[in-house]
Amino acid sequence: MTATAEVVIPTPDVSDDALATVTAALAEHAERHDRTGEVPWDGLRIVHEAGLLTATVGAAHGGPALGLVDTARVLVALGEGDPSVALIVANTLHTHAGQAAAPHWPEDLYADLLRRGLEGPAPVNAIRAEPELGAPARGGLPATTLTATADGWTLSGRKSYATGGEALAYHVVWAVTDEPEPRVGHVLVPGDASGITWIETWDHLGLRASNTHDVVYDQTPVRADAFVEIPRGDDGVYRDPAATPGIQSFWHPALYVGAARASRSAFVAYARDRVPTALGAPIATTERIQAVAGEIETQVAQAEALLFGTLARAEAGDLSALTPQLGVLKGAIARAVVAAASTAVEALGNPGLSRHHSLERHLRDVLCVRVHPPQLDAAQIAAGRRVLGV
Structure with a gap:
């Protein structure tokens, strides 16, 4: 039994009804969070109280060990309510799942993270990108440096795109020793x-x-056992693990599927409520709007089928066959969710681009799906070389 097994993490209710309740609660705060840009504490507390921030903690650590499909269902629901909160949660769930699959945290540090997670929201995130390097998925080594001391290390350097900001209970920082x-x-x-x-x-x-701000470490003290070396490639070269997508990387596109669902709901609400004087009836009664709604539904259905179909196959033991296609499958989901929101906005014209209507926010949020590695061009080049045998 590990030290963390003494911490008992409640099993969350992930029924459709329970997740719909969380979605609605998050949506009440989403516009305000978007406008202020502050840490979305209200949303994080909602997720914490629902037990969802620790849903992937492994059974050996006293957790629910939620599976791939159910975790994606959670993130779709959170993304439909507030994608900013969902992104912070997705990174946290990924970290817990990684610890469950291959324990690498010192037991007392992980126990501390879990205790914090019982007391309140305790997000955690892998922090890799740097201002000069950019996203490490394209290659390169970090400039953030660990310097040995008598009792551990000091960490110095600047990181970019550190999602979670001051809400983070732990940072998992990509660094090089001196x-x-x-x-x-x-x-x-x-x-x-x-x-x-x-x-x-x-x-x-x-x-x-x-x-997702920048963060600077200035001789930040770190324990000696808090550094975990990543594996080298067969050629002896270090590469960022995020450059090769694993199945859990599909939890990021899941939250954007939720945002696409939100754009569909916003379009439907507008179409039902909008009654032009010349028409004398809701625009939802016109074939043009019905066709647009059908196109939006097509894109959402495609994204959901790709997401849940891929994860269901992985849970059924078909992961080895899927692995070479994960990058292009993620890219296809990204295309579908962007198309769903774009179609809705295009059909409504100015109202869809107004900040008085939530569609504008949903479109802005789904566009961010494209930045998660691997980006589509890199995935397609790798897939093309594989199928061509070159």
């Missing part, structure tokens, strides 16, 4: 450690409340 033979890996840093400064750089088109 040893004679440098090693690359992730270091576990409590969010309240000294030497951490947040730079409010996030002024983005979408997911504005995700607090």
